[in-house]
Amino acid sequence: MKNLKKRRRIQVIVVAFVALAVSTALIGYAMRDGINFFRSPSQVAEAPPDASEVFRIGGLVxxxxxxxxxxxxxxxxxxxGGASIKVAYTGVLPDLFEENQGMVGTGRYINGVFEAEEILAKHDETYMPKEVVDALKEQGVYVEPDAES
Incomplete structure (x- = not known):
């Protein structure tokens, strides 16, 4: 009787472990296309990614x-501030998109041109995506916006 309980307990633990492993694998498989890594223009210029890799790039236009x-x-x-990357985009740009403003694009780097599938722009005069601010700070060219309200 004691041996049967022990065997059942081990079977339940093994089944739970297998179920956990399968569910983790399924979640990872489902998320594989939803993860886009951010790169600054300097990082893209230093080590160009494969043409098949989808990633995000950001900086100032x-x-x-x-x-x-x-x-x-x-x-x-x-x-x-360290490098410039040419971007090509087919579609309607956000209303707030303009030169000297922050942007983030999602797409692929093909033959020296970042072919964007999506472009995001700032949403007020002081906003800049965190990744862009971090990249500009790393280059030493970021200037804190005035704290005027």
Missing amino acids: EEGTLVRGQGETVTFSVTD
Whole structure:
């Protein structure tokens, strides 16, 4: 009788462990496409990622580089003060998107051009994505916005 209880207890523990392992594997599999790593323009210039890798890039839209092409295609350069990366985007840009402002884009780096699938822009005059602020601080070019209200 005692041996049977011990065997049942071990079976329950093994089944629970297998269920936990399977559920962890399924969660990881489901999230594999939802994780996009952030890179600054300097990091992309130093070590260009594979063309198949989807990642996020952020920085300031470089002044004088915003070119609106035919249709909805837009090209511009994004910089963190250390390097500039050319960006191509087809679609409608956010209303607040403009030169010398912070942006974050999601896409792929193909043949020296970041082909963006999504562009996010600042939402007020002092906002800048945390990743962009960190990258600019790392380069030593970040200036704290005035604390005027």
